[in-house]
């Protein structure tokens with residue numbers, strides 16, 4: 001038997017990671033990566049690991065010695081100093097998540113619906129006038145960007161500049177990253193931090209009814225959040241708020257144009273809205289990997305993973321696992337009854353804080369796009385963004401009339 005190894009740098013991977021995942025689920029579902037650490041590919045293993053209270057998410061608990069990628073992380077150590085709740089264990093995680101989550105209750109999010117509908121309709125108007133439009137640049141990216149900017153109460157900003165920075169930063173979430181990419185990410189991160197510090201100072205002088213003001217109040221009213229913790233949580237909300245949802249909407253629309261029967265189903269049945277978004281989240285998997293760090297030797301599916309291992313959980317592979325979703329796992333089916341059991345938002349204590357917001361944005365943007373432009377069709381080949389984890393499109397031209 002030939003040894004299998006997971007190589008996301010292989011030609012053709014971006015177009016079709018799914019066949020690689022299928023191979024790994026069969027041949028080696030608990031896989032020691034050539035670059036160090038492990039990756040899990042089966043739903044049951046991924047789900048259990050994400051929810052295991054004995055796992056850490058704090059990089060400082062990982063043994064970096066045998067990891068190529070981590071050596072780079074060490075070299076450009078600013079990322080070790082970035083302390084968002086995504087990389088924090090209890091009790092700090094519990095304390096900060098409680099403060100940040102106040103603004104993300106399902107009720108608060110649902111109240112944003114009319115504003116999100118208004119934003120989407122404005123973007124669709126512009127697309128209609130042009131006749132041919134880039135779905136990513138004109139809808140999938142600006143919608144979540146404008147929504148999170150408005151929720152945080154950020155001033156008008158140079159969107160293209162920030163898009164470049166955050167694009168470079170999220171590259172560090174890939175299982176494999178080059179030294180140049182890491183250096184670029186470090187530079188982008190310094191720029192974004194500088195920008196956010198200026199914005200936070202400005203907000204201190206100009207408080208308003210927004211999340212950033214609420215977070216500043218929490219920081220100023222005691223020692224519950226330090227200025228650095230505040231900046232890092234704003235950074236996370238800002239970047240996670242748009243770099244993920246862009247893929248749900250962009251790749252989601254591309255996939256629906258490639259599955260016209262499913263697009264018709266959604267278009268004609270508004271009662272499908274909620275389930276359809278869950279199925280798109282499962283199908284697209286806008287964040288393809290999350291991760292945990294073992295604190296002790298841990299047996300997973302018969303393999304002993306040593307303490308201090310960095311374990312990548314392939315959310316995308318779990319979402320397409322026939323052992324969970326049955327023989328139709330590799331088909332897009334908007335009426336799938338258990339679509340909502342996808343792990344696209346992770347699971348356990350780090351379950352995505354923005355899940356309700358992302359679903360609302362996806363529902364409104366994709367649903368309204370399909371209904372407004374029943375004859376939409378691709379105009380040229382989609383351009384991928386070159387990311388392994390936050391896999392999505394940079395550009396996707398569509399004729400809407």
Ligand code: HEM
Nearest residue numbers: 085086240241244245290345346347350351352353354358
């Ligand atoms: C389709 C869009 C999105 C996807 C697929 C997604 C996915 C994820 C995933 C996989 C995690 C890690 C969960 C884990 O490891 O168990 C996460 C965490 C998080 N997400 Fe999202 N996300 C999306 C949108 C958003 C939005 C819109 C926001 C905020 C405005 C957001 C804020 C966060 C935060 C703050 C965390 C950290 C939670 C914690 O560590 O406690 N996300 N997300």
